[in-house]
Structures are given as C-alpha cells and as structure tokens.
Amino acid sequence: MLFPVSGVETPIFVPPLVAFVISFFTSMGGVSGAFLLLPFQMSVLNFTSPAVSATNFVYNIVAIPSGVYRYLREGRMAWP
Secondary structure, eight states, X not given: OEETTTTEEOOTTXXXXXXXXXXXHHHHHTOOTHHHHHHHHHHTSOOOHHXXXXXXXXXXXXXXXXXXXXXXXXXXXXXX
C-alpha cells in the first residue's frame, strides 16, 4: 500500500493488524491506545508528525466516548 502524499509504502495488513493488537490490550485497561500508535506510526511507518497527530486525535475522538458509553451501559461508571 502506497500513501502518495507522505510517500510511505507498507504492506496493507500491517497498520490494521498493529492497531487491532494495540487496541485489544489497551482496551482491557480502559485506556486509549493512541499513545502507543504514535511511536509506531513515526518510527516503523515513517509518517510525519502532522499526519500522526491528526490520526491520533481521530482515534481518541472515537475511542474515549465509546469507552464511556460502555461503562454507562454496564453500570460501572462511578458517579459522585
């Protein structure tokens, strides 16, 4: 898979596989995996900082409200 704007070329299965593995383990702890995706994207995939920051922002926008909703649905939210 070639990302023409950034010039990054990677096998098509690597980004989804790594994202799945990271989110599998971090979701057990109830945290967002974006802090682990950023180093992977910059060191392994050689993406530049602006693209990585935007990707992590979108990841957090989706992951955090989903986690809060899950805790609310299961009745595990600790309200004051």
